[in-house]
Amino acid sequence: MVTGRKIAVLRERASGETRVSATPETVKKLIALGAALHVESGAGLSASIPDEAYREAGAEVGEAAAVVAGADIVLGVQGPDLALLSGVEPGAWVVAGLDPFGQRARVDAYAQAGLEALAMEFMPRITRAQSMDILSSQSNLAGYKAVILAADTYGRAFPMMMTAAGTISAAKCFVMGVGVAGLQAIATARRLGAQVSATDVRSATKEQILSLGAKPIFVENVAGIEGEGAGGYATEMSEEYQKAQGELVSSHIARQDIVITTALIPGRPAPRLISDAQIASMKPGSVIFDLAAPQGGNVEGTVADEVVEKHGVKIIGLSNTPAHLPADASALFARNLFNFLSAFWDKEAGGPVLDAEIGDAIRLTQGGKVVHERLLG
Template identity: 75%
Template sequence: MAATPETVRKFIALGADFAVESGAGDSAAFSDDAFREAGASIGDAEAVVKDADIVIAIRAPELARLEGTRPGAMVAALFDPFQRRELVAAYASAGLEALSMEFMPRITRAQSMDVLSSQSNLAGYKAVIAAADTFGRAFPMMMTAAGTVQAARLFVMGVGVAGLQAIATGRRLGAQVSATDVRSATREQIESLGAKAVFVEDVAGIEGEGSGGYATEMSDEYKAAQAKLVSEHIAKQDIVITTALIPGRAAPRLITDQQIASMKPGSVIFDLAVVQGGNVEGSIADEVVERHGVTIMGFANTPAHLAADASALFARNHFNFLSAFWDEEAGRPVLDEEIGDAIRLTRGGEVVNDRLEGAA
C-alpha cells in the first residue's frame, strides 16, 4: 500500500485532497473506514484518479487505470524502468510525469525517501525467517542433558541493505554467520555485525561502492576466483541467502547446480534475486524447489510477506519525498534538479532519464 491513514493525515495537513481506491489497504490491514477517519475519500479506481494531480502507487499502474488524470500529472511508483520500457514510453505518450522511486539517489538527504532500502531491510529479515522455518533444525547452539545441538551455519552472499539485515537477523537467531561481497569496503560492515567475512584475496574486487551504492559487473578473473571460493565454503553451510543484483541487468549467477550438489541434504537456499533471473540455478519465484536434497526458495515480492510493515515504510517514503518539495502556492511538489532529474522518467511527452536508452 502506497499510503496509510498516518500519511493520509499528513498529506491533508499540507493542504492536499486525498482519495484512496476502495479495498486498497485490505492486505495490509488498513480498512476503508480507517482511511475515511483520516480524511480521505474512498472510491473505485476510476473515481480516485479522476482529475488527480498526483498518483502514488506501489507498482506503476497500466495506463488504462489512469484514465481521467490531469495532463502532466505526476505518478510516483516503482516502474521497473529497465524491464518495462514500453510502459515508460506509454507514460511519455500520455503526457504524464513518471517518477521512478527505485531511481531515488542514495544521498544523505534522500535516505528517508529511499523505498529500496526500506523494503530491502524487510526482505533481508524475512528471507532468514522463511529459511529458518523451512530448515529442519534449530539455529542457535543448545546445551542439553541429551547432548549439544550445534549452531546452524548461515552464509550471506551480497552485503547491501538486505544482506546486512540478513546477517543481523541470523546472528540474533544464534547462527554462525559468514558473508561475502565483491565490494571490499563491506568487510568492515560484515565484521561489525559479528559475522565472518569471506573474500577473494588474490584478485582485486571493488574498493568501494559501485554506481548508486550497488555492485557493478566484475572481471572474468574475479568471477572464477569467487566461484572457487564459494564452492569451498558453501559445502559447509546449512542456510544460504543470496541478494546480489545489478541494476538494469539480469541477476548474476552465484550458485550453480554443481555447487548445490555439494551442500548437505536438508540445507536451504533463499534467493532474494529470483524475480530478476535468480542468483541460484534452478530457483523459481514463489515455488519451493528440491535439488540434490537441498531446498531452494524465493518470493516474487518478499516484503509483501510483511505487508503491514512494508506498507507503513513505503508510505512514509512517499510522504517524505513529496512533502520535502511541497510548494504551498502551487499546491503540489516542485522537484529540484538533484532528485527530480534522478527519478523523473518522462515529462512533456518525452522520456527524459539519461539512464534509459533513447533518453534525451
C-alpha cells in the same frame, strides 16, 4: 494561494502485491500539507488497513474512477496500468516503483498520455534522499524475511542448544551480497543464533560484516571493488575475480546449512553466484534463499514463487518478498513517498516542485516523451 493538489491512492492490482502506497499516518500528514487525499475502496485491506481508517484520517474513499478523476498525483507501490488512469490530466505525476526496464511498454504509455512518471527506485543514493529510498526500506524487510522463511524451511534449529539429551549445533548461515538486504539478513541470522559468514565484491563491507558479529569471507589475492560501486550497488567484476570468488565460495558453501543470496545489478539480469555443482556439494536438508529471483536468480535452478529441491537442497525464491510483510512494508513505503513529497512541497505552488538533482534522477517521462537517459538510445 493555489488550492491543494488532489492525490490519488489506488488499490494494487499486480499478482501477489499486498502493499499499499499510503497509510492513515501518511494521509494525515499529506492533508496537513494542504493536499486532498482520495483512496480507492479496499486499497489497504491486504495490509490490514480498513477503509474506515482512511476516512478517519481525512481521506475520501471511493471507486477507482472517482479517485483518479482530475488527480494531480497518483501514488502506487507498483505502476498502475494506463487503463486505470482514465480521467487523469496530462502533466499529472505517477509516483511509484515503476520497473522501467521490465515494464518499458507501460513507461511509453505514460509518455504518450502526457503523464510525468517518477520512478522511486531510481532515487539517488545521497544523504538527503535516504528517507525517500524505497529500495532500502523494502530490501531491509526482504533480508529479514528471507532468513525467517529459510529458518522455517530448514529442518533443524538455528541456535546451539544444550539439553539433557545432548547438544544441538548452531546452524551455519552464509550471506552472499552485503547491501541493505544482506546486512539485515546477517543481523537476523545472528539474532536467531546461527554462526554467520558473509561475502561481497566490495572490500568496504568487511568492517560492516565484522560489526554485526559475522565472519567475512573474501578473495584476498585478487582486487575487488574498493569502497562502493556506482550508486551503492556492486558492479560486474573481472573474469579473474569471478573465478577466484567461485573457488572460494565452492570451498565454503559446502559446509553451510543456510545460504542467502542478494546480488543485483540494476537494469541487468541477476549475476549467477551458485552453480548446480555447488548446490550438489551442500549437505542434504540445507536451504538456499535467492532474493534475486525476480531478476532471474543468483542460483542455478531458482524458480520464483516455488520451492525447488535439487540434490537434497531446497531453493526458495519469491517474486515479491516485501509483500509477505504487508503491514510493515506498506508503512515504510508510504513514509518514503511522504518524505519525498513533503521535502519538495511548495506552499505557494500548492504542491511539490522538484529540483534538478532529484527530478532528473527519477523522472522517466515529461511533455509526452521518455526523457530519462537510461531509457534513451
